[in-house]
Amino acid sequence: MAWSAVLLSLLMIGIEFQLSHGVEVSISKDDKLCLYGELMVNFTVKYESVGNTTKSVEFPLPENVTTVGSSCGDKSSVLKLAFGDGHSWSVTFTNDGKTYQATNITFSYNLSDAATFPNSSLSGNLSVDINPHIADVEMDTCYLCKSKDTLQVGMVNQTLWNVLIQAFVNNGSKSEKHTTCAADTPATTAAPTTHVTSTTTPAPTTTTPAPTTTAAPAPTLPTPTVGNYMVKDVNATCLLAEFALRIGFTQDDKYVEMNFEPNGTTSSGKCGVNSSELVLTSDTITIMLSFINETNKFHLNAVNVTAKPSAGEPFSNSNSTLNLWEASLGSSYMCNAKQNYTITENLTLFTFNLHVQPFGVNNNLFSTAEECFLDSDLSFLVPIAVGVALSFLIILVLISYLIGRRKSRTGYQSV
Ligand SMILES: *[C@@H]1O[C@H](CO)[C@@H](O)[C@H](O)[C@H]1NC(C)=O
Ligand SMILES: *[C@@H]1O[C@H](CO)[C@@H](O)[C@H](O)[C@H]1NC(C)=O
Ligand SMILES: *[C@@H]1O[C@H](CO)[C@@H](O)[C@H](O)[C@H]1NC(C)=O
Numbered sequence: 001m002a003w004s005a006v007l008l009s010l011l012m013i014g015i016e017f018q019l020s021h022g023v024e025v026s027i028s029k030d031d032k033l034c035l036y037g038e039l040m041v042n043f044t045v046k047y048e049s050v051g052n053t054t055k056s057v058e059f060p061l062p063e064n065v066t067t068v069g070s071s072c073g074d075k076s077s078v079l080k081l082a083f084g085d086g087h088s089w090s091v092t093f094t095n096d097g098k099t100y101q102a103t104n105i106t107f108s109y110n111l112s113d114a115a116t117f118p119n120s121s122l123s124g125n126l127s128v129d130i131n132p133h134i135a136d137v138e139m140d141t142c143y144l145c146k147s148k149d150t151l152q153v154g155m156v157n158q159t160l161w162n163v164l165i166q167a168f169v170n171n172g173s174k175s176e177k178h179t180t181c182a183a184d185t186p187a188t189t190a191a192p193t194t195h196v197t198s199t200t201t202p203a204p205t206t207t208t209p210a211p212t213t214t215a216a217p218a219p220t221l222p223t224p225t226v227g228n229y230m231v232k233d234v235n236a237t238c239l240l241a242e243f244a245l246r247i248g249f250t251q252d253d254k255y256v257e258m259n260f261e262p263n264g265t266t267s268s269g270k271c272g273v274n275s276s277e278l279v280l281t282s283d284t285i286t287i288m289l290s291f292i293n294e295t296n297k298f299h300l301n302a303v304n305v306t307a308k309p310s311a312g313e314p315f316s317n318s319n320s321t322l323n324l325w326e327a328s329l330g331s332s333y334m335c336n337a338k339q340n341y342t343i344t345e346n347l348t349l350f351t352f353n354l355h356v357q358p359f360g361v362n363n364n365l366f367s368t369a370e371e372c373f374l375d376s377d378l379s380f381l382v383p384i385a386v387g388v389a390l391s392f393l394i395i396l397v398l399i400s401y402l403i404g405r406r407k408s409r410t411g412y413q414s415v
């Protein structure tokens with residue numbers, strides 16, 4: 001008995017050693033551990049170098065990282081690892097009370113860093129977003145995956161392995177229990193752990209209809225997926241955006257709707273004093289949103305959409321005289337309700353769970369939100385107000401009719 005316990009603990013130490021080559025980070029909240037991560041990542045990035053050649057570099061996530069910008073919440077947490085000359089890798093975790101998942105990985109890289117990207121013809125920061133395959137992790141367990149998993153998006157391949165992560169750590173200490181990824185589970189012993197694998201398999205199949213939106217223009221599309229996007233300035237995040245997006249356009253007398261797929265999206269843009277810009281490029285849609293800062297308020301003033309529908313010619317349309325999504329500088333604009341905006345007579349934009357802040361972002365966080373009217377508690381008053389106004393009008397008409405009748409009667413009598 002005792003021997004087997006020693007052997008078991010030796011084995012466990014062995015496992016810990018095997019994993020501890022990569023980055024190890026602990027995030028605390030109120031002096032208690034709330035997020036733990038130990039992992040190895042290799043990045044392969046293709047970029048354009050001077051002389052019109054495409055170069056490819058491979059580099060690992062270094063052991064020297066900072067965790068500034070990481071945060072722990074009840075429903076959502078962020079692990080942000082910044083490294084080198086302005087590069088960062090961040091993972092967003094969310095939970096539904098029973099399980100948690102990584103909803104998004106954003107890798108932001110600085111092409112101006114000549115040591116990593118020699119002779120790059122572009123400079124500044126680019127970032128890519130991808131949905132990782134970390135899902136259905138039971139609460140109060142660590143996610144463990146020793147196998148390699150390569151995530152491909154745009155010009156970037158990210159290979160993750162020896163991953164041991166626990167988000168939403170409960171009582172300040174890392175759990176000893178693990179939820180193992182499917183790739184680590186030998187096929188022959190799949191039976192005992194089927195509840196984990198079987199819960200993971202249906203999830204992707206239910207979410208896969210969303211990305212293949214281009215195939216079905218006529219029938220109603222599923223609700224688009226919410227994406228998180230950001231633009232980085234010299235030092236820090238300067239623009240934040242979170243929304244699910246759908247476009248509707250008319251081309252050759254045919255109306256087509258397409259969802260914007262955040263998985264695999266490249267985001268870029270720039271921030272200025274008077275204007276800021278966010279450019280999102282997915283496989284099928286490129287959208288540019290431009291905001292201006294004017295008289296202590298900001299608003300969306302230009303939109304440019306280019307779309308490649310599954311059938312027919314590419315579609316492109318823009319308008320730069322818009323006045324949408326207005327809010328005070330120093331705050332963010334939010335509209336959770338489904339909304340549609342007519343951009344041009346041929347182009348409509350639909351948003352769901354919209355939240356943007358194009359100016360004055362501090363510490364990677366949205367400032368206080370100014371919500372659209374549809375979200376406000378007062379919007380239910382509209383029908384009431386209309387009713388009240390209408391009855392008031394009726395009373396007014398009635399009174400003036402009565403007065404008129406009396407006047408004409410008195411007038412008649414005096415004659
Ligand atoms: C670079 O390549 C693109 C096509 O890949 C071509 O259109 C462009 O003219 C080339 N530019 C130079 C400077 O060679
Ligand atoms: C990670 O990258 C390093 C060099 O950058 C390479 O030596 C190593 O083999 C890579 N590992 C994997 C698993 O791709
Ligand atoms: C990108 O790299 C350049 C050159 O190394 C550096 O001057 C700049 O500060 C970096 N950008 C960020 C956002 O750190």
Ligand SMILES: *[C@@H]1O[C@H](CO)[C@@H](O)[C@H](O)[C@H]1NC(C)=O
Binds near residue numbers: 152157
């Ligand atoms: C990513 O991996 C795929 C498959 O191995 C390869 O075709 C692609 O060129 C790679 N992309 C980069 C940026 O290295």
Ligand SMILES: *[C@@H]1O[C@H](CO)[C@@H](O)[C@H](O)[C@H]1NC(C)=O
Binds near residue numbers: 234235
């Ligand atoms: C960038 O960060 C450095 C050090 O954190 C700070 O001294 C500098 O003022 C910042 N620059 C800008 C433009 O915010």
Ligand SMILES: *[C@@H]1O[C@H](CO)[C@@H](O)[C@H](O)[C@H]1NC(C)=O
Binds near residue numbers: 208
């Ligand atoms: C995200 O895209 C990658 C490839 O681009 C794909 O392998 C992965 O399954 C996608 N994830 C989801 C959740 O759709």
Ligand SMILES: *[C@@H]1O[C@H](CO)[C@@H](O)[C@H](O)[C@H]1NC(C)=O
Binds near residue numbers: 273274295329359360
């Ligand atoms: C907005 O513009 C004003 C000048 O019009 C400028 O003073 C202010 O700093 C700008 N705000 C931001 C957040 O860039």
Ligand SMILES: *[C@@H]1O[C@H](CO)[C@@H](O)[C@H](O)[C@H]1NC(C)=O
Binds near residue numbers: 273274
């Ligand atoms: C921003 O706008 C203000 C007022 O319209 C102007 O004075 C200032 O020069 C502009 N700043 C930049 C950087 O364009």
Ligand SMILES: *[C@@H]1O[C@H](CO)[C@@H](O)[C@H](O)[C@H]1NC(C)=O
Binds near residue numbers: 286304305318
């Ligand atoms: C809109 O974007 C497309 C593709 O990037 C570009 O060709 C076009 O000139 C842009 N239109 C406007 C008005 O900026």
Ligand SMILES: *[C@@H]1O[C@H](CO)[C@@H](O)[C@H](O)[C@H]1NC(C)=O
Binds near residue numbers: 339340
């Ligand atoms: C756009 O929204 C209005 C209400 O705000 C609604 O009446 C209209 O049907 C919507 N249009 C589309 C195409 O969904």
